[in-house]
Amino acid sequence: MAHLCGLCLALRGDHGQFARVVTNYDGLLISVLTEAQAEHGGRGGKAGTGRRTAGPCPLRGMRTASVAQGEGARLAAAVSLVLASAKVRDHVADGDGLLARRPVALAARKVADNWGRAGARTGADVGFDTAVLVDAVDRQAGIESLAGPGTPVLTVTEPTETATAAAFAHTAVLAGRPGNAEPLAEAGRLFGRLAHLLDAVEDRDADAASGAWNPLTATGTPLTEARRLADDAVHGIRLALKEAEFTDGRLAHLLLVHELPRSVDRAFGTAACGHEPDTAHTGPSARSAAPHGAFGPPQGPYAPQHPRAPHDPDHPHHGGGNPFGGEPPRPGKRGFFTGCAVAVGLCCTCKACCADEFEGPWSRRRREGWCSDCDCDCPDCSGCGGCCDCCGNCCSCDGCDCGCDC
Numbered sequence: 001m002a003h004l005c006g007l008c009l010a011l012r013g014d015h016g017q018f019a020r021v022v023t024n025y026d027g028l029l030i031s032v033l034t035e036a037q038a039e040h041g042g043r044g045g046k047a048g049t050g051r052r053t054a055g056p057c058p059l060r061g062m063r064t065a066s067v068a069q070g071e072g073a074r075l076a077a078a079v080s081l082v083l084a085s086a087k088v089r090d091h092v093a094d095g096d097g098l099l100a101r102r103p104v105a106l107a108a109r110k111v112a113d114n115w116g117r118a119g120a121r122t123g124a125d126v127g128f129d130t131a132v133l134v135d136a137v138d139r140q141a142g143i144e145s146l147a148g149p150g151t152p153v154l155t156v157t158e159p160t161e162t163a164t165a166a167a168f169a170h171t172a173v174l175a176g177r178p179g180n181a182e183p184l185a186e187a188g189r190l191f192g193r194l195a196h197l198l199d200a201v202e203d204r205d206a207d208a209a210s211g212a213w214n215p216l217t218a219t220g221t222p223l224t225e226a227r228r229l230a231d232d233a234v235h236g237i238r239l240a241l242k243e244a245e246f247t248d249g250r251l252a253h254l255l256l257v258h259e260l261p262r263s264v265d266r267a268f269g270t271a272a273c274g275h276e277p278d279t280a281h282t283g284p285s286a287r288s289a290a291p292h293g294a295f296g297p298p299q300g301p302y303a304p305q306h307p308r309a310p311h312d313p314d315h316p317h318h319g320g321g322n323p324f325g326g327e328p329p330r331p332g333k334r335g336f337f338t339g340c341a342v343a344v345g346l347c348c349t350c351k352a353c354c355a356d357e358f359e360g361p362w363s364r365r366r367r368e369g370w371c372s373d374c375d376c377d378c379p380d381c382s383g384c385g386g387c388c389d390c391c392g393n394c395c396s397c398d399g400c401d402c403g404c405d406c
Helices: 002-015 017-022 025-037 071-094 102-125 131-146 153-174 178-210 215-219 223-242 250-268 284-289 336-348
Strands: 051-057 063-068 357-359 366-368
Touching (some): 002 025, 002 051, 017 071, 025 071, 025 178, 025 250, 071 102, 071 153, 153 178, 153 215, 223 250
């Protein structure tokens, strides 16, 4: 959240309030990687990527927060602006939705041009040439127009791979670690491939229904091959990150090693552990013997505890849903007028309706969103021995034997 808010505020600071609409989760990875490599763990390091306290925001329940700032956040902002500009121009060219109307298309094209120039300016300020992103986007359209049955799907993903490789590699320059540029470029290339593939898998049915272009359908790539490529990309990202040196790589590890396999499983409708064992053997003995490497499993408060203790609401590690242990402090109630302001913010941002949980405007107690009822058939974990600390999957045995090496 610190990096997400930092990206949002960097966009506002350099380009005004409206630019904040291009805030996205993929872009914050650039800020995360820059901070992970910084000399002092992102708090005043070489990259100038520190933390500061931001003022109240309706999306945070009108609370202050510690947010990332510096060149990492600005690079993320530049990349987000340029790619958002390209995406808007693409929608204008396709005449999607309201953009089929000429006045709306003209306004959208003007916004896209402004975003493109703004991203180029911010990129130049942090030493990054956004021309590589623009070139990748321009080539993408030509490649898609020529692709057909039999065309390797990796030919279609190449422009995205090139753009993300350049952005990831520049984080090493900002952090003053030029030796990390090559492994991070490889990680970025594979991340771009994975993002493109997962988008194609998730949109496959909708694109078929609407007649929209989809890389898997256009090239005749079966889902089994797409899954193989996605799994290879996940494995390659992990190996590439092991070759890089980080001051504090825990958050980057959680996002790029733990969460990416889960994203693949969600996209393909499967369930598996976030880590694959490094050897052919599974079980506790294999996990303890697995090499950790320079970018191994997270240590300290992020390290999973084995075996999992029985659930006890009074146990210090099971208090209040706090994953790091201890009962979280209960904030005091808000005054009447402050609570009114927060209530307006909750309504205007739809959090009271659409969020799974939100903080009561006056009591500050956690409340369920009005539309948060779940009608899915979730598995019941009671009596099965608990869930895996690494991947969260419900275990059918007395302990987890999923082969995690963390």
